[in-house]
Amino acid sequence: MYFDTAEGPVFRPPSEADSFILRVTIGCSHNRCTYCNMYRSVSFRLRTMEEIVAQVERAKRYGESIRRVFLGDGNALVLPAERLLEILALLRQALPKLRRVSCYAGPRDMLNKTPEELLALREAGLQLVYYGLESGDDEVLQYVRKGVTAQQAVAAGQRIVAAGMKLSLMVIAGLGGRQRSEQHARHTALAINAIRPHMFSVLTLMLYRGSELRQAYEAGQFAVLSPAEIAGEMQALLRAVNLPESSHCLFRSNHISNYAPLAGTLPQDKDKLLAACRQMKSQLAGVTEWDPYNTVEE
Numbered sequence: 183m184y185f186d187t188a189e190g191p192v193f194r195p196p197s198e199a200d201s202f203i204l205r206v207t208i209g210c211s212h213n214r215c216t217y218c219n220m221y222r223s224v225s226f227r228l229r230t231m232e233e234i235v236a237q238v239e240r241a242k243r244y245g246e247s248i249r250r251v252f253l254g255d256g257n258a259l260v261l262p263a264e265r266l267l268e269i270l271a272l273l274r275q276a277l278p279k280l281r282r283v284s285c286y287a288g289p290r291d292m293l294n295k296t297p298e299e300l301l302a303l304r305e306a307g308l309q310l311v312y313y314g315l316e317s318g319d320d321e322v323l324q325y326v327r328k329g330v331t332a333q334q335a336v337a338a339g340q341r342i343v344a345a346g347m348k349l350s351l352m353v354i355a356g357l358g359g360r361q362r363s364e365q366h367a368r369h370t371a372l373a374i375n376a377i378r379p380h381m382f383s384v385l386t387l388m389l390y391r392g393s394e395l396r397q398a399y400e401a402g403q404f405a406v407l408s409p410a411e412i413a414g415e416m417q418a419l420l421r422a423v424n425l426p427e428s429s430h431c432l433f434r435s436n437h438i439s440n441y442a443p444l445a446g447t448l449p450q451d452k453d454k455l456l457a458a459c460r461q462m463k464s465q466l467a468g469v470t471e472w473d474p475y476n477t478v479e480e
Contacts, residue, residue, distance in 0.1 A: 183200075183201070183202045183203065183241070183244070183248070184202065184203035184204070184205070184237075185237055185240040185241065186203070186205050186237060188205060188208055188229070188233070189208060189224055190208050190209055190221065190223065190224030190255065191220065191221070191223070191224070192205065192254060192255075193220055193254070193255070193256070194252050194254065195252070195284075195286075195312050195350070196436075196437070197350075198250065198252040198284065200249075200250065201248075201250040201251055201252040201284075202241050202244075202248045202250070202251045202252070202277075203251075203252050203254055204234065204237055204238065204241075204251055204252070204253055204254065204269075204273075205229065205237070205253075205254040205255055206228075206229055206234055206253050206254065206255075206258050206261060206265075206266075206269060207226065207227065207228055207229060207254070207255050207256070207257070207258055207260060207261065208224060208225075208226065208227045208229060208255055209221040209224045209225060209226035209227070209255055209256060210226060210255065210256030210257055210288075211226050211256070211257055211260045211288070211291075212256075212257065212288055212290070212329055213226060213256070214327045214329065215316075215326055215327055215328055215329075216325070216326045216327050216393060216394035216395045216398070217316075217326050217354065217357065217387065217389075217390070217393055217394075217395045218390070218393060219390040219391065219392040219393045220256065221255065221256055222392055228260075228261060228265075231265075231268065234269060234272070235272065238272055238273065238276050238277075239276075241276070241277070242276050242277070245276060245277045245278060245279065246278070246279055247279070248277050248279060248280065249279055249280065249281045249282070250280075250281060250282045250283075250284070251273055251277070251280060251282070251283045251284075252283075252284050252285065253269070253283065253284070253285035253286075254285075254286070255286075256286055256288075257285075257286050257287055257288040257291050258285040258286060258287070259285055259286075259287035259288070259291035259292065259295070259311065260287075260288065260291045263295060263299040263302065263303060266303055266306075266308065267302060267303065267306050270283060270303070270306040270307045270308060271306065273307070274306075274307060280307070282307075282309050282310060283307045283308050283309060283310075284308070284309065284310035284311065284312065285308065285310075285311060285312070286311075286312050286313075286314075287311045287312070287313055287338075287342070288313075288314075288329075289313070289315075289328070289329070289330045289334060289335050289338035289339075290329060290330060290334075290338070291338075292311075292313070292338035292339070292341050292342055293330075293334060293337065293338050293341065295341070297341065297344065297345065300341060300342065300344075300345035300347070301345050301346070303345070303347075304345050304346050304347050308347065309347060309348055310347060310348040310349075310350065311342050311347050311348070311349055311350070312350045312352065313338070313339055313342065313349060313350065313351055313352065313379075314352045315335055315339065315351050315352065315353055315370070315373060315374075315377075316328060316352070316353055316354050316357055317332075317353065317354065317357050317358065317366050317369070317370050317373075318332050318335065318336065318353075318369040318370040318371070318372055318373025318374070319332060319358060319362065319365050319366050319368075319369035319370065320332045320369075321358075321362055321365065322357055322358045322362055322365075322366050322369075323335065325358075325362075326357060326395065327394075332369060332373060335373065336373050336376045336377055339351060339373075339377035339379060340376065340377055343377065343378060343379065343380075348380045348381070349377070349379040349380050349381070350379065350380065350381040350382070350383070351374065351377065351379040351381065351382040351383070352382070352383050352384075352385060353370050353374075353382065353383075353384055353385070353419070354384075354385050354386070354387050355384050355385065355386045355387065355407075355412050355415050355416050355419070356386055356387035356406060356407045356411075356412050356415065357387050359404050359405050359406060359407070360405040360406070360407055360411070361405060363407060363411065363415050364418070366415070367415050367416075367418040367419040367422065368418070368422055370419055371418075371419050371420075371421075371422030371423045371424075372422070374423050374425075375422075375423060375424055375425065378425060378426075378429065378431070379431060380430075380431060380432070381431065381432040381433075381434070382431060382432075382433060383433070383434040383435060383436075383437065384416055384419070384433075384434075384435040384440070384444075385435075385437045385439050385440065386412055386435075386437070386439040386440050386441065387406065387407075387439070388439045388475070389406070389474065389475045396475070399474065406474050408466075408469065409441050409466040409469050410463050410466040410467045410469065412441060412466075413441070413442075413459055413462040413463035413466055414459075414463050416435065416444075416459050416462075417456060417459035417460060417463060420433075420452065420455050420456055420459060421456060423448060423449075423452070424449070425448050425449045426449075427449060429448065429449060430447060430450075431447065431448040431449075432447055432448075433445065433446050433447065433448050433451070433455065441462065441466060442458075442462045444458050444459070444462075
């Protein structure tokens, strides 16, 4: 649910389908990742409180049915803590049935907030952060222009967990291409082990029109993985993920980009998930004709 007529496209996680989407920024403040074209058509800006208040006022008529709010756009946590606290207070006042507020965040957004600020945001109602880690490998992160090192990427996720917020982590299978597949899987697993997210999901690389990574592929400078190789990379990743027995980390690979949906809880379902990856790899081994763009042409 959203009432916005501002410029630019609107994106949200699949699990926020029933949420009120409140765009507190427009676009993405980083907007340089070579695999992404989500916000290339719009200039980043912070929205004024007048714009935000107007959106919340429109939502108030549905206040009795709104339980969740997702703060957009690409990295709402880039806003100063004081502004975010003001927005959270506004939402609590306007929506009496509100139970959860969530947002996307980039690694630098999290690193630029002090532990005290993140704790204050959690206490004010920001309970869930979606974080696109993408990879835990330094070479891959540098190649796709993520803007941080692997050490910084891990520290950012750890900071959210330490603040008591739920962390939903996203990584991209195939992002290292054929050349860096093994190190991408291994180092991403190490990052997950260090962060200990509450949820993590694997997406499969999609070569979007207008992205630099698609241009690199078309120029013969980036070798994409076949579907069977993607399954093998996911298998290697999950094999190297070793979370404590006391953990309860929800795992999903049910994004539209994935060749097959997988779901489970780690570490409890690790063997089942590895078996599913082996089966998927075997089934896809005979695929000789496949779409290197992963069906995406927009």
